[in-house]
Amino acid sequence: MSKSACFVTQQATEEILSRVTNVCAECYTELQPGDIIHYDMQNYRYLCERCQEELCEKMNDECEIIAEESEGLFG
Numbered sequence: 197m198s199k200s201a202c203f204v205t206q207q208a209t210e211e212i213l214s215r216v217t218n219v220c221a222e223c224y225t226e227l228q229p230g231d232i233i234h235y236d237m238q239n240y241r242y243l244c245e246r247c248q249e250e251l252c253e254k255m256n257d258e259c260e261i262i263a264e265e266s267e268g269l270f271g
C-alpha cells in the first residue's frame with residue numbers, strides 16, 4: 197500500500213530511545229528497545245504500531261490526514 201511510504205518502520209533501539217524519544221508521540225506509551233516503531237515523516241515524530249495503523253486509516257494517498265483533528269496543518 198502506498199501509505200506505508202508515509203512512515204519509516206524500524207525497530208526501537210537504545211539510541212533512538214535515549215536521543216530522540218522513548219514514548220509514542222500520539223498515545224505516550226513507553227517504547228522499549230526492540231519494539232516496532234514508525235517514524236511519521238509528515239510530522240517528524242515516532243509512533244507505536246497501534247497509532248500508526250490508526251493514522252494510516254485517516255490518511256489519503258498524499259499522507260495527508262483527512263480526519264478532523266489536523267485541520268490547519270496544511271493551510
Ligand SMILES: [Zn+2]
Pocket residue numbers: 220221222223224225243244245246247248
Ligand atoms: Zn501510540
